[in-house]
Amino acid sequence: MDSTQTSYSGNSTQNAERNQLLKQLEEANRKLLQAEAYKTYFLSNIRNEINNPMASILSAATCLKEATDLATSHQLATLIHNESRNLNFQMENLFMAAELEAGAWNPAPKIISLQEATDEIIESIQQKADQPEVSIESSCTDAQVFIDPALLRLILMNLIDNAVKFSSSGQCVQVELQHNETELQLTVRDSGIGMDPDKISSVCDRFRQLDEGRCKAHQGHGIGLSATKAALDLTGGTISIDSQPSLGTTCSVCIPLSPPQNHGESEDFEEFFSDDTEVF
Amino acid sequence: MAVLQHHLHPSTLFVHTEPHHVHTVLGSCVAVCLWDPEIQLGGINHYMLPTWNGTGLATPRYGNIAILKLIEAMEKIGASRNRLRAKIFGGAVVLNTHTENSTMRVGERNIETALSVLKDLSIPIVSQCVGGISGYKLIYQTYSGKVLLRRIQPTIPGSPPSQAEIISSTQTTKNTQA
Numbered sequence: 001m002d003s004t005q006t007s008y009s010g011n012s013t014q015n016a017e018r019n020q021l022l023k024q025l026e027e028a029n030r031k032l033l034q035a036e037a038y039k040t041y042f043l044s045n046i047r048n049e050i051n052n053p054m055a056s057i058l059s060a061a062t063c064l065k066e067a068t069d070l071a072t073s074h075q076l077a078t079l080i081h082n083e084s085r086n087l088n089f090q091m092e093n094l095f096m097a098a099e100l101e102a103g104a105w106n107p108a109p110k111i112i113s114l115q116e117a118t119d120e121i122i123e124s125i126q127q128k129a130d131q132p133e134v135s136i137e138s139s140c141t142d143a144q145v146f147i148d149p150a151l152l153r154l155i156l157m158n159l160i161d162n163a164v165k166f167s168s169s170g171q172c173v174q175v176e177l178q179h180n181e182t183e184l185q186l187t188v189r190d191s192g193i194g195m196d197p198d199k200i201s202s203v204c205d206r207f208r209q210l211d212e213g214r215c216k217a218h219q220g221h222g223i224g225l226s227a228t229k230a231a232l233d234l235t236g237g238t239i240s241i242d243s244q245p246s247l248g249t250t251c252s253v254c255i256p257l258s259p260p261q262n263h264g265e266s267e268d269f270e271e272f273f274s275d276d277t278e279v280f
Numbered sequence: 281m282a283v284l285q286h287h288l289h290p291s292t293l294f295v296h297t298e299p300h301h302v303h304t305v306l307g308s309c310v311a312v313c314l315w316d317p318e319i320q321l322g323g324i325n326h327y328m329l330p331t332w333n334g335t336g337l338a339t340p341r342y343g344n345i346a347i348l349k350l351i352e353a354m355e356k357i358g359a360s361r362n363r364l365r366a367k368i369f370g371g372a373v374v375l376n377t378h379t380e381n382s383t384m385r386v387g388e389r390n391i392e393t394a395l396s397v398l399k400d401l402s403i404p405i406v407s408q409c410v411g412g413i414s415g416y417k418l419i420y421q422t423y424s425g426k427v428l429l430r431r432i433q434p435t436i437p438g439s440p441p442s443q444a445e446i447i448s449s450t451q452t453t454k455n456t457q458a
Contacts, residue, residue, distance in 0.1 A: 031334035103293035103325065103340035103349055205335045230337040234291045274428055 038205065042222060049090055053083040085124070089157060096154055097227040100234070107148040107235050109258070114184075115142040117149055118177060121156045125164065133169040136160060140177040145184060145257055151231055152255075158224035159188040159251045166249070167192035184255045191248035200241045204229035283423070288326050291341035295323035295353040299423035305432070306370035307415040308387035310394050312347055313367040314403070315425040316359035322422040323359075325350045329386065330393040343393035351401070367407040367427055368394045374415050387411065 057080050064076040099105035118140045126136060156175070163173040167190045176187040195203070204225045232239055236256045243249040281299055288294050288304035288311075304311055304326050315322040327346035332338050340346035351361060371391035391410045398405055407427075409416070415432040 028331075028333065035334040097337055100291075100339050101337050101349075102353075103291065103346065106287075106289055106292060202335070226337050230291075230339050230341070233336075233341055234289060234339070274426060 035205075038222070045222075046094075050087065053087040053090075056080075056083045057087070089161065092154075093158070093224045093227055096150075096231070097223050100227060100230045105231070105234070107151060109146050109148045111144050111146050112149050112152075113142070114145050114177060114179065115140050117152055118156065118175070121153055122160065122175065125157065125160050134164045134167045135172045136164070136175060137172055138175040138177075140175075141179065143179065145179055147184065147255065147257060148235070151235060154231055155186065155228050155253055155255075156188075158228045159186075159253070161224070163188050163190035163192065163249065163251075166190065166194075179257065182257060184257055186253040186255065187250060189248065189250045194243045194245045194248050196245055197243065200243055203241060204239070281423070283421075288324060290326050290328050291339055291346075293323065293325035293340050293346060293350045293353060294422075295321075295350070295357055296422065297321065297357050299421075302420040302422060304418050304420075305415065306418060307372055307374035307432075308370070308390060310343060310368060310370040310387075310390040310410070311418060311420075312350060312394055312398070313369070313420050313425070313427060314350055314354055314359075315365050315367075316354065316363050317365065317425075318360070318363055319358050320423065321354075321357060321359065322420065322425050323350050323354045323357075324420045324422070327390065327393075330389040343390055344397055347394065347397045347401075351403075361401070361403075364403045365425075366394075366398050366403050366405045367425075368398075368405060369409050369416060369418055369427065369429070371410045372415050373411075373413050 060076045060079045060083070064073060064080070067073045067076060096105065118138055122136050122138055160173060160175060167173060171191050174187075174189045176185075176189075178185045205222075229239055231237075232253065232255070238254045240252045241249065242252075284296075284298055284300045286294055286296070286300050286302045288302050290304075290309055294300070294302050302324050304324070306326070309326055309328050311324055311326045313322055313324045325340050325346040327343045328341050330342065331344045332342035338345050340349050351364065354364065355361065368391070371387040371394075373385075373387050388411070394410075395405070409429060417430040417432060419428040421427070
């Protein structure tokens with residue numbers, strides 16, 4: 001009787017494990033199919049995202065060559081400048097994502113002035129912004145921190161750009177940076193269109209944009225936040241998003257700050273033991 | 281011969297035609313070292329989780345991605361997939377996660393991924409030092425295929441295996457696969 005019960009119990013456990021594994025496989029398959037669909041969407045979308053600004057730049061440059069008055073020249077040069085910045089931002093995200101996917105991006109932290117770096121990035125976004133009527137307020141302590149400037153730029157550019165993009169005229173985006181000895185806390189808050197809380201978990205998915213389709217109202221190809229998330233994963237950082245429709249979105253990022261380190265390059269080899277298989 | 285140094289961060293990989301000493305630190309993460317005996321060059325990755333779930337970027341943070349990307353990078357510098365040999369390291373239980381819950385057995389699942397992917401690709405594993413409760417500092421000599429290890433103190437109660445035991449287990453694996 002006991003052995004029968006044990007055997008039955010064993011079979012039941014095996015079935016439960018098998019069902020669990022099956023569910024996991026089905027879920028993995030569903031996600032892979034979804035990822036493939038996003039990739040297809042990305043490939044069709046990227047043509048617009050690169051071609052459109054490039055066409056504007058070429059067209060404006062052609063007109064600029066023939067412009068005779070200063071006011072027109074200035075207007076065309078401004079257009080070229082803005083479109084170039086848009087294009088550059090999209091390309092930076094694409095290159096970063098490509099490097100992260102190739103496993104070739106290595107954090108290169110150095111001591112920088114947090115205030116100067118932040119101001120420079122915000123100024124760059126303000127110049128790029130299609131909606132100059134959205135203001136950006138920043139609060140940042142003036143301190144020297146040991147951080148990869150490219151990482152800080154990637155995070156700030158993407159979070160602030162999104163916040164501006166999804167805000168309306170007259171609204172304000174707030175950027176706050178605080179740090180202690182071990183971490184940098186960065187918050188970007190907007191009072192824009194926000195999103196349903198159940199969509200939050202997918203905003204960092206690769207190629208994912210909540211506003212999709214031919215008539216989407218906002219630029220971008222859904223790579224910025226996934227690159228930001230991947231870079232944070234690599235450096236031990238975290239991102240959390242809080243949002244409510246019509247009330248706005250708050251993105252909070254925590255980046256570990258480590259002191260400059262010697263990564264062991266000068267360590268004494270004698271302290272190591274060989275794995276004893278010198279020849280493959 | 282001038283040997284350059286490289287610190288390998290988690291979620292990255294390293295392949296270079298110049299001779300390097302690649303340094304990395306492993307806990308539950310796994311590093312796969314590949315070696316092509318004909319071109320006498322090696323490459324290494326360092327992944328943190330077993331498999332990519334299809335949502336974020338497909339980075340070498342995940343074992344199934346990291347191993348394939350490493351092979352592709354090796355092929356770009358002239359290696360051939362048929363000639364590759366592998367060594368695997370890491371996958372320790374570095375937190376107090378002695379549990380049946382598979383989501384917590386990250387080290388073990390990282391090792392399983394390396395074994396399974398390399399087997400599927402018919403790449404022989406000539407040496408391994410995996411599992412246990414100790415993390416390792418590792419130096420990979422990309423010009424010789426040699427690996428130097430140093431144990432890091434375990435973070436959970438229990439006696440770590442001795443150096444002799446580890447080398448012995450490494451040799452056992454090597455012999456079984458020979």
